[in-house]
Amino acid sequence: MEFGDLIKGAEAEGKEKHVPVIEIDKGHRKEDVDIVRVIVGKEVPHPNTMEHHIAWIELYGVKKEGQVVYLGRAAFAPTYTNPNARFQVNVEEFKAFCALAYCNIHGLWQNSIEME
Numbered sequence: 093m094e095f096g097d098l099i100k101g102a103e104a105e106g107k108e109k110h111v112p113v114i115e116i117d118k119g120h121r122k123e124d125v126d127i128v129r130v131i132v133g134k135e136v137p138h139p140n141t142m143e144h145h146i147a148w149i150e151l152y153g154v155k156k157e158g159q160v161v162y163l164g165r166a167a168f169a170p171t172y173t174n175p176n177a178r179f180q181v182n183v184e185e186f187k188a189f190c191a192l193a194y195c196n197i198h199g200l201w202q203n204s205i206e207m208e
Contacts (some may be wrong), residue, residue: 094136098157099192099200108137109129112191113117116183126183128163130191138195146175147194153181161186183207
């Protein structure tokens with residue numbers, strides 16, 4: 093088994109509650125600050141109970157020359173927090189972003205976007 097076999101994406105669920113949504117907010121209130129938001133359950137809220145919750149989100153960037161950079165992780169406490177993370181990133185240095193989200197019942201989910 094390959095590690096990639098463990099990761100699910102939109103094709104496994106469509107627009108359901110596990111696939112992380114990545115949004116770029118260029119120049120968020122300042123010209124030199126970009127925000128990359130990763131949201132799980134944007135269209136359909138994901139359950140947030142002790143028994144079923146999103147435990148964490150990770151964000152990776154792919155630089156223009158192809159190097160993969162780990163940009164950060166946000167961990168969430170069940171029942172108290174929602175799986176919505178914001179990362180301040182210099183977006184101009186990257187050609188793509190990839191997010192991973194971990195559901196304690198349904199496993200690891202991914203999504204990615206390419207910059208224009």
